[in-house]
Amino acid sequence: xxxxxxxxxxxxxxxxxxxxxxxxxxxxxxxxxxxxxxxxxxxxxxxxxxxxxxxxxxxxxxxxxxxxxxxxxxxxxxxxxxxxxxxxxxxxxxxxxxxxxxxxxxxxxxxxxxxxxxxxxxxxxxxxxxxxxxxxxxxxxxxxxxxxxxxxxxxxxxxxxxxxxxxxxxxxxxxxxxxxxxxxxxxxxxxxxxxxxxxxxxxxxxxxxxxxxxxxxxxxxxxxxxxxxxxxxxxxxxxxxxxxxxxxxxxxxxxxxxxxxxxxxxxxxxxxxxxxxxxxxxxxxxxxxxxxxxxxxxxxxxxxxxxxxxxxxxxxxxxxxxxxxxxxxxxxxxxxxxxxxxxxxxxxxxxxxxxxxxxxxxxxxxxxxxxxxxxxxxxxxxxxxxxxxxxxxxxxxxxxxxxxxxxxxxxxxxxxxxxxxxxxxxxxxxxxxxxxxxxxxxxxxxxxxxxxxxxxxxxxxxxxxxxxxxxxxxxxxxxxxxxxxxxxxxxxxxxxxxxxxxxxxxxxxxxxxxxxxx
Amino acid sequence: xxxxxxxxxxxxxxxxxxxxxxxxxxxxxxxxxxxxxxxxxxxxxxxxxxxxxxxxxxxxxxxxxxxxxxxxxxxxxxxxxxxxxxxxxxxxxxxxxxxxxxxxxxxxxxxxxxxxxxxxxxxxxxxxxxxxxxxxxxxxxxxxxxxxxxxxxxxxxxxxxxxxxxxxxxxxxxxxxxxxxxxxxxxxxxxxxxxxxxxxxxxxxxxxxxxxxxxxxxxxxxxxxxxxxxxxxxxxxxxxxxxxxxxxxxxxxxxxxxxxxxxxxxxxxxxxxxxxxxxxxxxxxxxxxxxxxxxxxxxxxxxxxxxxxxxxxxxxxxxxxxxxxxxxxxxxxxxxxxxxxxxxxxxxxxxxxxxxxxxxxxxxxxxxxxxxxxxx
Numbered sequence: 001x002x003x004x005x006x007x008x009x010x011x012x013x014x015x016x017x018x019x020x021x022x023x024x025x026x027x028x029x030x031x032x033x034x035x036x037x038x039x040x041x042x043x044x045x046x047x048x049x050x051x052x053x054x055x056x057x058x059x060x061x062x063x064x065x066x067x068x069x070x071x072x073x074x075x076x077x078x079x080x081x082x083x084x085x086x087x088x089x090x091x092x093x094x095x096x097x098x099x100x101x102x103x104x105x106x107x108x109x110x111x112x113x114x115x116x117x118x119x120x121x122x123x124x125x126x127x128x129x130x131x132x133x134x135x136x137x138x139x140x141x142x143x144x145x146x147x148x149x150x151x152x153x154x155x156x157x158x159x160x161x162x163x164x165x166x167x168x169x170x171x172x173x174x175x176x177x178x179x180x181x182x183x184x185x186x187x188x189x190x191x192x193x194x195x196x197x198x199x200x201x202x203x204x205x206x207x208x209x210x211x212x213x214x215x216x217x218x219x220x221x222x223x224x225x226x227x228x229x230x231x232x233x234x235x236x237x238x239x240x241x242x243x244x245x246x247x248x249x250x251x252x253x254x255x256x257x258x259x260x261x262x263x264x265x266x267x268x269x270x271x272x273x274x275x276x277x278x279x280x281x282x283x284x285x286x287x288x289x290x291x292x293x294x295x296x297x298x299x300x301x302x303x304x305x306x307x308x309x310x311x312x313x314x315x316x317x318x319x320x321x322x323x324x325x326x327x328x329x330x331x332x333x334x335x336x337x338x339x340x341x342x343x344x345x346x347x348x349x350x351x352x353x354x355x356x357x358x359x360x361x362x363x364x365x366x367x368x369x370x371x372x373x374x375x376x377x378x379x380x381x382x383x384x385x386x387x388x389x390x391x392x393x394x395x396x397x398x399x400x401x402x403x404x405x406x407x408x409x410x411x412x413x414x415x416x417x418x419x420x421x422x423x424x425x426x427x428x429x430x431x432x433x434x435x436x437x438x439x440x441x442x443x444x445x446x447x448x449x450x451x452x453x454x455x456x457x458x459x460x461x462x463x464x465x466x467x468x469x470x471x472x473x474x475x476x477x478x479x480x481x482x483x484x485x486x487x488x489x490x491x492x493x494x495x496x497x498x499x500x501x502x503x504x505x506x507x508x509x510x511x512x513x514x515x516x517x518x
Numbered sequence: 519x520x521x522x523x524x525x526x527x528x529x530x531x532x533x534x535x536x537x538x539x540x541x542x543x544x545x546x547x548x549x550x551x552x553x554x555x556x557x558x559x560x561x562x563x564x565x566x567x568x569x570x571x572x573x574x575x576x577x578x579x580x581x582x583x584x585x586x587x588x589x590x591x592x593x594x595x596x597x598x599x600x601x602x603x604x605x606x607x608x609x610x611x612x613x614x615x616x617x618x619x620x621x622x623x624x625x626x627x628x629x630x631x632x633x634x635x636x637x638x639x640x641x642x643x644x645x646x647x648x649x650x651x652x653x654x655x656x657x658x659x660x661x662x663x664x665x666x667x668x669x670x671x672x673x674x675x676x677x678x679x680x681x682x683x684x685x686x687x688x689x690x691x692x693x694x695x696x697x698x699x700x701x702x703x704x705x706x707x708x709x710x711x712x713x714x715x716x717x718x719x720x721x722x723x724x725x726x727x728x729x730x731x732x733x734x735x736x737x738x739x740x741x742x743x744x745x746x747x748x749x750x751x752x753x754x755x756x757x758x759x760x761x762x763x764x765x766x767x768x769x770x771x772x773x774x775x776x777x778x779x780x781x782x783x784x785x786x787x788x789x790x791x792x793x794x795x796x797x798x799x800x801x802x803x804x805x806x807x808x809x810x811x812x813x814x815x816x817x818x819x820x821x822x823x824x825x826x827x828x829x830x831x832x833x834x835x836x837x838x839x840x841x842x843x844x845x846x847x848x849x850x851x852x853x854x855x856x857x858x859x860x861x862x863x864x865x866x867x868x869x870x871x872x873x874x875x876x877x878x879x880x881x882x883x884x885x886x887x888x889x890x891x892x893x894x
Contacts, residue, residue, distance in 0.1 A: 087604020094596025105586030
C-alpha cells in the first residue's frame with residue numbers, strides 16, 4: 001500500500017526543486033534588503049528635501065525593479081511545485097503547510113504588489129508622504145512574504161503543532177501558534193531576511209565603489225555607501241545572533257544535520273569546532289560512502305559543545321553515535337528507529353485494510369491504538385524511518401553540507417570587516433583613495449550571492465533525506481510521475497531561467513553603466 | 519466564532535472564498551486579454567507603449583491573485599492541490615510557464631541591452647494572454663467534466679494517462695470554457711483601455727475589438743452554459759459520500775440554489791450591459807459593469823460545481839476517487855483558523871480599491887509617457 005518512488009524520479013524532482021529554489025533565491029535576498037535601503041534613502045529625501053537623495057532613491061529603485069520582475073517570475077513556479085512535484089507531501093501535511101502559503105498570499109503579496117505599483121508609478125500621482133509610506137510598505141510586504149514561506153520551511157525542519165489522523169492518513173494542525181512561533185521558524189525568518197539585508201548592502205557598496213573607481217557619481221556613491229554600510233553592519237550583528245540561535249535549534253532538533261555541517265563522525269564531550277577542513281576521497285567507513293576522511297583540519301577545542309548546548313563539556317553526538325546508538329547518552333540507534341517506523345507503517349496499513357474490509361470493530365480498536373500517546377511517542381514519532389532498511393541512506397551528503405556551512409559562516413564574518421572598513425574610510429574621507437578597498441567591494445558582490453546560496457544548501461541538503469523531519473522522507477513525498485517527464489521540465493525550466501537570468505544581468509549591467517538620470 | 523460553525527459550513531465558506539478568488543482572477547485576466555490586443559489596437563510604437571503601460575500597472579494584481587488562489591486552495595482543499603497539480607502536471611506547468619514569461623516582459627521590453635529584443639518580450643506577453651487564459655479556462659472546465667485519476671488508501675494520486683492532464687483538450691466542453699475565458703479576457707481588456715486611456719485611435723480600435731470578441735465569447739459561453747445545464751453531473755450522496763452520475767445535475771443545482779442562479783443571471787446581464795453600452799451607446803464605463811458581471815458569473819458557476827452535494831473535481835476513471843468539498847478539505851481546526859485570517863480580506867480589498875482609484879484618477883495620455891520616470 002505504501003509505495004516508494006524510484007531513485008531517479010526522486011533525484012530529478014529534487015533537482016527541479018533545487019533549480020527553481022536556487023534561481024528564485026538569486027533575486028529574493030536583494031529584494032528583501034534593497035527595499036529597506038531605498039526606504040531609508042527616500043525618508044532622507046522627504047526629511048531634508050534634498051533632490052540629490054531623490055535621485056539616489058530612484059536610481060536604486062530602478063535596479064530593484066529589474067531584479068524584482070525576475071524574482072516574481074521564478075517565485076510562482078516554486079509555490080506550485082509543492083503540488084506538481086511533491087503531491088504526496090502536499091496531502092500528508094497540507095493541513096498545516098498550506099495555511100502559511102495562503103496567508104502569505106492574502107496578507108503579504110497583495111501588500112507588496114499594491115504598493116510597489118505606487119512606488120514606481122506614483123511619484124506624480126500621490127503626495128510625497130503617501131509615496132514614502134508606499135515604499136516602506138513595499139519593504140515590509142516583501143519581508144512579510146518571506147515570513148510565511150519560512151514558517152512553512154521551519155515547520156518541515158521541526159514539525160510541531162499537529163497530530164496524525166489515521167482516517168485521512170495525514171497530519172492535522174492542532175495549534176497554529178506553535179507552528180507560527182516555533183523557534184526554528186522564527187530563527188529561519190530572522191536569519192534569512194537579515195542575510196538579504198547584508199547581501200543588498202554589499203550590492204550597494206560594490207556598485208558605488210565601481211563608480212568611485214571610475215570617478216563618477218561621487219555624491220551618489222558616497223551617500224549610498226554610508227547608508228548601506230550602516231545598514232549592513234547592524235544587519236550583520238543580527239545575522240550572527242540569529243545564525244547562532246539556529247545552530248542551537250539544529251543541534252537539538254536535527255542532530256544528524258548538525259553532525260553533517262560540522263563533519264563530526266564520532267561524538268565526544270567537549271567537542272571541538274573544525275574551523276577549516278578538507279575531506280579526502282577515501283571513506284572513513286567502508287559501509288558508508290558519505291563518511292569521508294579529513295585530510296586536513298584546524299580544530300578549536302570545546303567550541304562545538306558550547307555552540308550547541310551552551311556548555312563547554314556537553315556531549316555532541318556524531319554520525320556514528322546516531323546510526324549505532326549510544327547507550328551512555330541515551331541515543332536510540334537508527335536501526336531501532338527503522339524498526340519502530342516499520343511498526344508504525346504496518347499498524348497504519350492494518351488499520352486501512354480493516355477499514356476497507358468493513359471490519360469496524362477492528363478498525364476502531366486500531367485507531368485507538370494508533371492515536372494513543374504511547375504509540376505516538378514511541379512509534380509514530382519514527383514513522384519516516386520505516387521507509388528505509390539501510391541507516392546509511394539516512395545520512396546527508398556530508399562534504400557538501402560541511403563546505404557550504406563553512407563558506408557561509410566565513411563569508412558572513414568577512415562582510416562585517418568589509419562594512420567596518422567601508423564606514424571607517426568613508427568617514428575619514430579616504431574611501432575613494434583606497435583602490436584595494438574599492439576593488440574588494442566590487443568582487444564582494446558575487447561572494448554575497450555565494451554565501452546566500454550556501455546557506456540554503458546547508459538548510460536543505462543537510463536535512464536529507466527528510467522532507468518533514470523524521471516523518472516523511474523524499475521518496476515518500478514525491479509525485480508519482482515518470483522520471484522522464486520531470487527530466488523534461490527540468491531542462492525546459494533550466495533553459496528558460498538561464499535565458500532570463502542572462503537578460504537580467506545584461507540589463508542590470510547596462511543600467512549601472514548608464515547611472516542615475518540627471 | 520468560527521469554531522462554532524459546523525465542519526460543512528466551514529467547507530462551504532472556503533469553497534465560496536476559492537470561488538471568489540477564481541472569479542476575481544478571471545476578471546483580472548483583462549490584463550492578459552489586453553496583451554493579446556497589443557498589435558490590433560496599437561499600431562505605432564507610441565500607442566503600444568501606452569497600451570503596455572496601462573496594462574502593466576495592473577499585471578501584478580492578476581499574478582498575485584493567481585498565486586493566492588493556489589495558496590488558498592492548498593490550505594483549504596489540500597487534496598485538490600495534491601491531486602490536480604501533481605496529476606495534471608503538464609497542464610499546470612504550461613500555465614505557470616506562460617506566467618513566468620509575463621513577469622519579466624513589462625520591465626525588460628524597453629530596457630537597453632535586454633538580450634532578446636523588444637519584439638520577443640511583446641510575443642511573450644501575447645503568449646501569456648493566449649495560453650494563460652485558454653489553458654486555465656480549460657482546466658476549470660474539468661471541474662464539470664472530470665479528469666483521469668485515481669486515489670489509493672493513502673490518498674496518493676495516480677494519473678491514468680501519460681498526457682498528465684493535457685487530454686482535457688479532447689473534451690470540447692472543456693475547451694469551450696477555455697475559449698470563453700480567452701475571448702472574455704479580450705473583451706475586458708478592450709473595455710479597460712477604453713475606460714483608462716485618453717487617446718482617440720486606441721479607443722476607437724478598442725471599441726471595435728469589444729464587438730469582434732464579444733461575438734465568439736457569447737457563442738462559446740452560451741454553448742458551455744447550455745451544455746452544462748443539460749449534461750449529466752457528478753452527484754454525491756450526503757450520507758454515504760458515494761459519488762454517482764445524475765442526469766441534469768447542474769440544472770438541478772441551478773434550480774435548487776435560486777439565489778446563486780440570480781447571481782449568475784445578474785452577472786451575465788452585467789457583462790452584456792458592459793459590452794452593449796460601450797459598443798452602441800458610446801459609454802466609457804462598460805469595464806466596471808462587465809468586470810463586476812464577470813465576477814458574479816464565475817463565482818456562481820464555481821458554486822454550481824461544488825455546492826449542493828456535487829463533486830467539484832470528479833474522476834471519470836474511478837468515480838469514487840472524485841473530490842468533494844467534504845473529502846478534499848483541511849481539518850476543521852485549520853479551516854476555522856484560516857477563517858479568522860479571511861476576516862482581513864475586506865481590509866485588503868479596501869486598500870487595493872483605494873489606491874487603485876488614486877492611481878487611476880487621471881486618464882493615461884501620450885504626454886504622460888514622456889513625463890513619467892518609470893516607463894515600461
